[in-house]
Amino acid sequence: MQTLPFTIGALHDAYAKGLRPADLVTEVFRRIRAVDDPGMFLHLFDEDALRIAAEALGPFDPEKPLWGIPFAIKDNIDAAGAPTTAACPAFTYTADADAFVVAHLRAAGALLIGKTNLDQFATGLVGMRSPYQPPKNALDPAIVPGGSSSGSAVAVAHGLVSFSLGTDTAGSGRVPAALNNIVGLKPTLGALSASGMVPACRTLDTISIFALTVDDAYRAFRVAAVYDAADAYCRPVPAPPLTAVPPKFRVGIPNAETIEFLGDRAQEASFRETIGILASMGAELVELDFKPFYAVAEMLYDGAWVAERFTVVETLMRDRPEALHPVTRQIVSAAESLSAADAFRGIYRLEELKRKAEPLLGAVDLLCVPTIPTFFTVADLEADPITPNSQFGTYTNFVNLLDLCGIAVPVAPRSDKRPGGVTLLAAAGRDGALAALAAQLEQTGERRLGATDWPVPALPETGAAATDTEIEIAVCGAHMSGLPLNGQLTDLGGRFLRRAETAPDYRFYALAGGPPFRPGLVKRPDAAGASIELEIWALPSAAFGRFLQGIPAPLAIGTIHLNDGVSVKGFLCESAGTAGAEDITALKGWRAFLQRGAL
16 A cells, blocks of 8 residues: 555545555554654544544545545644644634535535644745754655645655645645646635635635645535525635637747746746647747736735735734744734725725736636746745745736636646646636646646656546536537637636537538628528538536626527537528628638638
8 A cells, every 4th residue: 555646536546445444544643653754744633533434434435536545734724623723822712513515524424633833824835944843845855845844745755645724815736746746726715615714815815735746635625615595705616627628729828028937947848848739739828017906915914915915814913913923023024014095095006906907817718827837945035035935926826816717737847846836827717727728738748646656647537518507509610619719618617528510411611791700500401511610619508698688689599419419509591691601611610711811
């Protein structure tokens, strides 16, 4: 068992073959002792009690998505009966109940092993701002572990647990992932309940998930993404199964004037290689001016949002300031000079910057950025505890202020063998689409998981079908991926399922008028036809009515028969609408018509 990868798939395979959960617990603690990093966990649950809890799971239940899976949580998240410290001994309390998310993970069969170290009150991106001994970077102890979710990332990277919970306000769920060669899933704000979590900035916080693979991180996310009416900032966010990546999509990247690597040529080369891989996967790369994003990022610590951090530690700042880490105290104390008027001026300024960012975000389906511009060492932070931390946030600080979701995904190692990685970002609610692309991206290049010798496992087969709360819809023209009206699907939560073709009895026309230029698909069983290229998308049932309202005559939604015998709903054209249209049936698809250069 010492060589068993702690991925969810590998563990469930082992359980199906007879592995006992109690023996898994024994192996977890053996690995923890072997790593011998006392800065990683601030609290470990009793090993014997965990073995008893593991046995109480009963026979292996594959219907429970996290059955027998070990995980850890950052020590600003509650676990019943355990201390919560937020890395501040003077703040410590014993939690009466599990945090909402923790309770759902346990109900799905997961085994909570312990609580991990962090930058105090989740203030920092370096992992060195803890009064306890900081954990060591899992790959290279000379490099900082990253924060604030330092212990959670390091525990996953060593293969001690399958996944862990962090939190993310400024990048704390992404920067440690990049530094430790693991996945960091930062959900849409409100997707995961914050009930039972010590806030840093309540309006910008989210629990995040670290894992060795995208699939594992997303499995945990799907379990945890449950609406919690008791959390005023929680909101329903779709968590559909992972599906295929659309054949065409637009990816925004920083342009030459606004991309920053701080002189790190290996990091630059790694990023260029990765966006080249994305292009080979169907991405159209769009260079963007990132100055509006950077202006938003500056507001997180230079603006009124630092006052949110002050609300958490106000009593300590007043009565026991020495209880705070010196750097934490220095950062948070800036709030004492701010006024309510400053807060409103900050809100106004943020809205102005959002308006400037909107056309940039609207021009693409997602952003791809380096997770970090470069690496910093422990010695760098000892010499200057502020500047490297700020520079780590170059590509992370703006994300929650703009209400984006994101996922930090490892790629092949850099030329100097340090871990490579990028972050994919998209509009709120598009967590599933990002994870689908990240899952494909992590399959490229030669890489090992975290600090282990385990290879990246093959991506599990995904069921390319709609869920019970979705409707499959076939599109054949401007709604296809990468084309002008595709946003009408994605903005409503649509997700790409698969490519398809009609049965061979359809005629295809380029309709008169436009832009946007549209095709017309007409079933003609009495005339020679062809199999026409389609894309099948899944659209949330609740959004289907809104989608129908945007369909102009002579187009309509009807039943389309596919060449595999399946029938789906999709775009059809009234026969009368083909007057003045060009018959393009012989081209067998809209993309072929566009490539002909007729428009």
